[in-house]
Amino acid sequence: MIRIRSILLDSVVFRVGLLAALRSRKLNGQTIGVMMTASHNPPEDNGVKLVDPMVRSRSLLSAPFSSTLTPGDIGRDVGGNIVECYSGLKYQTTHAMLQESWEAYGTTLANAPSEEKLFEVYDSIIKECHINPDTKANVIFARDTRSSGAHLVSILTEALTATDTTYTDYKLLTTPQLHYITRCLNTKGSPYEYGEPTEQGYYEKTASSLKVAMQGRQFSGSVTVDCANGVGGPKLRELIKYLPPPSEGGLEIKVVNDDVLKPERLNHQCGADFVKTNQRAPPSSHAAPMTRCASLDGDADRIVYYFNDVDGTFRLLDGDRIATLAALFIGDLARSAGLGEKLKVGVVQTAYANGASTAYVTQDLRLPVVCTATGVKHLHHAATKFDVGVYFEANGHGTVVFSDLALKRLKKYEPQSPAQSSALDTLRALTALINQTVGDALSDLLLVEVILAHKGWGPKEWDLTYTDLPNRLVRVEVADRYIFKAVDAERRLESPPGVQAQIDAAVGKFKNGRSFARASGTEDAVRVYAEAATRSETEDLAQKVAAIVRQARG
Numbered sequence: 001m002i003r004i005r006s007i008l009l010d011s012v013v014f015r016v017g018l019l020a021a022l023r024s025r026k027l028n029g030q031t032i033g034v035m036m037t038a039s040h041n042p043p044e045d046n047g048v049k050l051v052d053p054m055v056r057s058r059s060l061l062s063a064p065f066s067s068t069l070t071p072g073d074i075g076r077d078v079g080g081n082i083v084e085c086y087s088g089l090k091y092q093t094t095h096a097m098l099q100e101s102w103e104a105y106g107t108t109l110a111n112a113p114s115e116e117k118l119f120e121v122y123d124s125i126i127k128e129c130h131i132n133p134d135t136k137a138n139v140i141f142a143r144d145t146r147s148s149g150a151h152l153v154s155i156l157t158e159a160l161t162a163t164d165t166t167y168t169d170y171k172l173l174t175t176p177q178l179h180y181i182t183r184c185l186n187t188k189g190s191p192y193e194y195g196e197p198t199e200q201g202y203y204e205k206t207a208s209s210l211k212v213a214m215q216g217r218q219f220s221g222s223v224t225v226d227c228a229n230g231v232g233g234p235k236l237r238e239l240i241k242y243l244p245p246p247s248e249g250g251l252e253i254k255v256v257n258d259d260v261l262k263p264e265r266l267n268h269q270c271g272a273d274f275v276k277t278n279q280r281a282p283p284s285s286h287a288a289p290m291t292r293c294a295s296l297d298g299d300a301d302r303i304v305y306y307f308n309d310v311d312g313t314f315r316l317l318d319g320d321r322i323a324t325l326a327a328l329f330i331g332d333l334a335r336s337a338g339l340g341e342k343l344k345v346g347v348v349q350t351a352y353a354n355g356a357s358t359a360y361v362t363q364d365l366r367l368p369v370v371c372t373a374t375g376v377k378h379l380h381h382a383a384t385k386f387d388v389g390v391y392f393e394a395n396g397h398g399t400v401v402f403s404d405l406a407l408k409r410l411k412k413y414e415p416q417s418p419a420q421s422s423a424l425d426t427l428r429a430l431t432a433l434i435n436q437t438v439g440d441a442l443s444d445l446l447l448v449e450v451i452l453a454h455k456g457w458g459p460k461e462w463d464l465t466y467t468d469l470p471n472r473l474v475r476v477e478v479a480d481r482y483i484f485k486a487v488d489a490e491r492r493l494e495s496p497p498g499v500q501a502q503i504d505a506a507v508g509k510f511k512n513g514r515s516f517a518r519a520s521g522t523e524d525a526v527r528v529y530a531e532a533a534t535r536s537e538t539e540d541l542a543q544k545v546a547a548i549v550r551q552a553r554g
Helices: 010-026 100-110 115-128 149-162 175-187 199-214 232-240 272-278 319-336 355-364 376-383 404-412 418-433 441-455 459-463 499-507 535-552
Strands: 002-005 031-036 045-051 074-076 082-086 089-092 138-143 166-172 222-226 252-256 292-296 303-308 314-317 345-350 369-372 388-392 398-402 471-477 485-487 492-495 514-519 525-531
Touching (some): 010 031, 010 100, 010 149, 031 149, 031 175, 100 115, 149 166, 175 441, 199 232, 199 441, 232 441, 272 292, 272 471, 292 441, 303 319, 303 441, 314 319, 319 345, 319 388, 319 398, 319 441, 319 459, 355 369, 376 388, 398 441, 418 441, 485 514, 499 514
Parallel strands (some): 031 138, 138 166, 222 252, 345 388
Antiparallel strands (some): 074 082, 082 089, 292 303, 388 398, 485 492
């Protein structure tokens, strides 16, 4: 994902178009998605992102196997990867994150200094990857509501036309909707068919699974959703048309900050990043105390919840809270269905996860936690090691992934009682309600509301599951983010030399102190995270570590 000022993106987008065409041909014409968005960035920014298909490799795996599989069986190799057997051969499933080697090709294309050199790089990729240039290439693309989006799409189509690529413009979509359609197109007609590859198909699948997942429960009260004045606003309003109205027991969703006619309002004092970073509701929020509120980001792949307590205190329910809520509910359902010993549920977090959430999952829920580097590709990959992998970044970006093994068990399992049958039906419905392709604010919103309805909880009860350590996130602009190199799942800096020692010394002065500095993956900035026993100590620690980073940046 590349995010910079939109006026600098023309050449980058053209080269991404070349990369998408090459990738599709390498995969024998499977559909590649391209999304124009800069998520939570200011409206003058834009970005471009590639969406890979979910690939099931048809070459024989070399890894040893933990058991002997017969045709039709699904299991895991000793490395924890899902494998499936066809005619005695075992195959591996990979997911819709661009392969690391192709990220390198993208960088090489983007950095080509001239048109002549660009064509040389393009031809070298064809030769190195053994791509047949006559193979048909297929690309779909969409954009968010940024004013620069239409122009960048025109640049993209120039590259696709030049490479004789068949393409479809899906106009305005959320990033997760494009992921969904990409998965649907590439699995249509296969045993892994994911759904109808249209925007309408997305809404219909979500709405029908919500009805089953509710199992006759009733929603309590309304939820107010801040759409960051981005594409999530009109798409949420469209989704609502497919849901039962409140008069028929449906969820009352109050949509705010959905002005897409004024692009300059995108993410301005609203949205998930604003709420998470500033630890307060958007100024435009007028929700009553104890009312559930949620904020999306600009392309609707993140969501955080929050509410004001009876005394007016702001309470944030971020990605950590959503992850623990989902893990709690799914674990309970698995046990209630009689599958507690047959489904391995795990939680994947990053260094940004609040320390209290990690302790809650491991000590109270007694579920394993894996910490990875920041970035969906790292979390998603780690989540696939579980039968049910729950992954959320603290910023609200995440989803739940059900392995092929888990899906097969859920499909074939025979419940032994009405209670088991009800729990099993809910679990099966969740596999459709949740957008497993990527973090999706709209489906995550409905997932949370289903869980709260089942448990009979309001935001207060959810908040009381554990007590967050106060935390603070500070953004520090730097001239060169690449000098800040992190290790240990990005929790420690190995360079610049001596900086980590200074951070350790600062942390050691605070009770329950923890802090780290991590370079952004998309912009020249370093993000400083800090937590401590009290809010004032947390703020003090965050500013001390930010000062260390500013000094180190030169």
